[in-house]
Amino acid sequence: MSTSTPPRLPRTGDTEQTAELLWKAVSAADEYAATELVLRLLDEGTDPESVLLDVIAQVQGRVGEEWAANRISVAQEHAATAINERAVTAVSTHSAARTAVTRGRITVACVDGEWHGLPARLLAEVLKLRGWQVDYLGAQVPTPHLIGHLHSTRADVVALSSSIATRLPTAHAAITACQAVGVPVLVGGAAFGPEGRYAKLLGADAWAPDARTAAGHLAQERLPRPASDHQRFDDLPHLGDQEYTMVARNSATLVRSVLTGLEDAFPAMRAYSELQRERTAQDLAHIVDFLATALYLDDEDLFTRFIAWTAQILVARGVPARSLPPALDLLDRELKDFPRAVRILRAGTHTLTTAPFTAAGNIA
Amino acid sequence: MPDLPWGRAPYPVLVADVHGAVVRCNDAAGLLLPAAAPGTPLTDVAPDWLCAAHTALSLPGPHAVPDTEGPLRGVIGGRCFEAHPTIRKDGSVAWWLVDDTDHQLVREALCMERGRTAFLAKASNVLLSSLNLARCMDVTAQMAAESLADAALAIAPARGQRLPVVTCLRGGAPVLSTLTVDPDDVPGLGEALRGFPPVPSRWIDPATAPAWMVPEGFGPVGSIVITPLPGHGVPAGALILLRRTENAAFRDEEEVFARLFAARAGAAMSAARLYAEQSTITDVLMRELLPPVLHHISGVDFAGRYRPSADHERIGGDFYDVHPAAVEGEASLVSLGDVCGKGLEAAVLTGKIRNTLHALLPMADDHQRMLGLLNTALLSSHHTRFATLVLASAVRRGNVVDLKLTSGGHPSPLIIRADGTVEEADTHGTLIGAIPNISSHTASASLAPGESCVLYTDGITEAKGGPMGDALFGEERLKRALSDCAGMPAEGIVEHIQMLAAQWLGNRPHDDMAVVVISAPRTHHLSAVNGHTRGRFTA
Numbered sequence: 001m002s003t004s005t006p007p008r009l010p011r012t013g014d015t016e017q018t019a020e021l022l023w024k025a026v027s028a029a030d031e032y033a034a035t036e037l038v039l040r041l042l043d044e045g046t047d048p049e050s051v052l053l054d055v056i057a058q059v060q061g062r063v064g065e066e067w068a069a070n071r072i073s074v075a076q077e078h079a080a081t082a083i084n085e086r087a088v089t090a091v092s093t094h095s096a097a098r099t100a101v102t103r104g105r106i107t108v109a110c111v112d113g114e115w116h117g118l119p120a121r122l123l124a125e126v127l128k129l130r131g132w133q134v135d136y137l138g139a140q141v142p143t144p145h146l147i148g149h150l151h152s153t154r155a156d157v158v159a160l161s162s163s164i165a166t167r168l169p170t171a172h173a174a175i176t177a178c179q180a181v182g183v184p185v186l187v188g189g190a191a192f193g194p195e196g197r198y199a200k201l202l203g204a205d206a207w208a209p210d211a212r213t214a215a216g217h218l219a220q221e222r223l224p225r226p227a228s229d230h231q232r233f234d235d236l237p238h239l240g241d242q243e244y245t246m247v248a249r250n251s252a253t254l255v256r257s258v259l260t261g262l263e264d265a266f267p268a269m270r271a272y273s274e275l276q277r278e279r280t281a282q283d284l285a286h287i288v289d290f291l292a293t294a295l296y297l298d299d300e301d302l303f304t305r306f307i308a309w310t311a312q313i314l315v316a317r318g319v320p321a322r323s324l325p326p327a328l329d330l331l332d333r334e335l336k337d338f339p340r341a342v343r344i345l346r347a348g349t350h351t352l353t354t355a356p357f358t359a360a361g362n363i364a
Numbered sequence: 365m366p367d368l369p370w371g372r373a374p375y376p377v378l379v380a381d382v383h384g385a386v387v388r389c390n391d392a393a394g395l396l397l398p399a400a401a402p403g404t405p406l407t408d409v410a411p412d413w414l415c416a417a418h419t420a421l422s423l424p425g426p427h428a429v430p431d432t433e434g435p436l437r438g439v440i441g442g443r444c445f446e447a448h449p450t451i452r453k454d455g456s457v458a459w460w461l462v463d464d465t466d467h468q469l470v471r472e473a474l475c476m477e478r479g480r481t482a483f484l485a486k487a488s489n490v491l492l493s494s495l496n497l498a499r500c501m502d503v504t505a506q507m508a509a510e511s512l513a514d515a516a517l518a519i520a521p522a523r524g525q526r527l528p529v530v531t532c533l534r535g536g537a538p539v540l541s542t543l544t545v546d547p548d549d550v551p552g553l554g555e556a557l558r559g560f561p562p563v564p565s566r567w568i569d570p571a572t573a574p575a576w577m578v579p580e581g582f583g584p585v586g587s588i589v590i591t592p593l594p595g596h597g598v599p600a601g602a603l604i605l606l607r608r609t610e611n612a613a614f615r616d617e618e619e620v621f622a623r624l625f626a627a628r629a630g631a632a633m634s635a636a637r638l639y640a641e642q643s644t645i646t647d648v649l650m651r652e653l654l655p656p657v658l659h660h661i662s663g664v665d666f667a668g669r670y671r672p673s674a675d676h677e678r679i680g681g682d683f684y685d686v687h688p689a690a691v692e693g694e695a696s697l698v699s700l701g702d703v704c705g706k707g708l709e710a711a712v713l714t715g716k717i718r719n720t721l722h723a724l725l726p727m728a729d730d731h732q733r734m735l736g737l738l739n740t741a742l743l744s745s746h747h748t749r750f751a752t753l754v755l756a757s758a759v760r761r762g763n764v765v766d767l768k769l770t771s772g773g774h775p776s777p778l779i780i781r782a783d784g785t786v787e788e789a790d791t792h793g794t795l796i797g798a799i800p801n802i803s804s805h806t807a808s809a810s811l812a813p814g815e816s817c818v819l820y821t822d823g824i825t826e827a828k829g830g831p832m833g834d835a836l837f838g839e840e841r842l843k844r845a846l847s848d849c850a851g852m853p854a855e856g857i858v859e860h861i862q863m864l865a866a867q868w869l870g871n872r873p874h875d876d877m878a879v880v881v882i883s884a885p886r887t888h889h890l891s892a893v894n895g896h897t898r899g900r901f902t903a
Contacts, residue, residue, distance in 0.1 A: 154496060
């Protein structure tokens, strides 16, 4: 890209092609090409919101897909995201993005432990373009910081983002804390499940599948002040059986005993290097995390979707996924006194034995 | 009628036939309904509600009284009665009248008290949940307008010449406005807002009320009362209640009730005010202690991120700074360090160290001398804490970034080469602030485009957790992670390392964690790109 003739741009409005160009720059980790491209689009008169959502967000979506399909590493995903972040900064400081405040005040943040800040950042920029006064608190905001911020500002609404389902218990705490200080919460992000079903379950005041819908929703109606007597437990009465608490608290012990059990069942595992062993333990820790989240929400679909995805990733990684059903089986044995956990684990096993990838012999 | 067993009954009893004529009545009924002589039409004797009930019930022949919800009730001669019918064989009805006026009054009073208690409990709930003054004022105005008056104004003590006022009409939404008015022009308002001298609720003549007090579209005002909001030693503000002409007057118990509400609103508003004052003080004092936002300086990329040990804090015992060179073409100075201990006390010492280093910038090219002077300064201060730190001078020459790195008892910086090799910088030295004579060894290194140097504190490597909860993150794991970061932008590396450490920890407790990355930009573009100005192509 060290050339004095800049790459020829497609005609304004052809966002698909531009997104392809940006994807090339981002995947080559070429931040200068990326920012140049975005700035030139704006100079040519492309609507800044369209640059953010039809170009940058599209590319970021693709980064996520590539990562989910294990075609790029977590580090590469971070590199690509850092470059997309710079592209967003370039848009937000361009003169075309200068907008006067005509609406209320909104706080945009990611749930604690959520490191994917870009979707929230894009929403923040879109809301600024639409005339909101936006306080963007960034990725992984601890709930005490969020509440401290709400006490010292008069935000009309909080927009909370989470992409990882295992952050949902934390998201729930954040949602109820915001509502308790009298501020309604709009949530978004992949964590909230298909059609945002967990958003409703966790008592969020609104849910939106993407930044454009969120901005439209917020423009349409003022979210009412949440009721003051809402208790977190009211949303999820099943938590009374303590299964979530027990599994979440003992996750390290569970991982250890399942790992030992696997080594007994597959003597070949004893020859694993320390790194391989740790990786297996990490996979098991993920399974326990998702099990705990499924218990929190009392939703076995969340667990089966995760198990199906893990099986595919293992296959993509070239690791035989045959250890997955025995791992679930061992967990089942460890948790035999917890009926909900057992039901969820068996649903996971059922998915593995009935899913199409077993036919190909990749699993089992 | 002494022949009847109920003739002397203390309750009035009246019998009327199917034609609606009075058959007989007892002594008590005679007193209550003096016109009730036998043969008189019931309509001439009894009130309409009783006549209507009789017509509906009194049919020829024996039949039962249909089930109704609760007894029939109505007013006779200004008192409240329950009417219990008994149907006789011929279809005539005996009406037993029970005076329950007092019972009714007690029930009404109980119902009202319950409503008020529920209202006060709700007010306390809502007011207690927020420490934001504006939100407390919203709630105060809105709840007062719902239950105490047709409109309400919550006024906070003035800031300078300007008076924050939240106005709410019954059924409407609270609206904040800031007015430039003199509260002393309104009788009682100035005192209420100053909180001194103590004044009771005060009625003012609606005709003399200033225009700003009456919300738009309110119509003619019947009454206005100004109630001071009692605070905790600080003035909390005032509540103004407006009623329209039709229900203008406040009854005594309504005034008592309004005062009870005002006490709660005042407590909440003064607490919110105290909180706001305290957090302003904290913010101002903490501003200098917060880690700075790093960016691109003179052709070198810098990025940093800090995570304090406690989630509710923003500062702690780790620190970093990047000081651009005073003269273009000279090296920028990066410092990153860790004060023994954590929390606020440690943060205060980081502030001192950062200030001292700032003052020593003129000798930034001589790391040993800087560390020596810092050591002397720390030894002579009353703090018994010591610190470890690393200094890095970074300057761009052509496409490469030249580095000088000096450690004062701190973990050595790690350098990520373009091929993913991770090297440890060969620097070591004594920690700072513990012994009078210190020594250190400076290492030199060059970063080719896309290469980075990582400075970190031991909070990262000593993060304890992992899938089985008992392993340290450790230097080996850090190096392995960094070797995946070859060619990544500085922010990406910083974020990646902080994320890996955070995920390793899970929910376990941890020390302060700081990471700074110095990178040589990847491409040949000269970089004025910092997000604010456009980059230029040079090659």
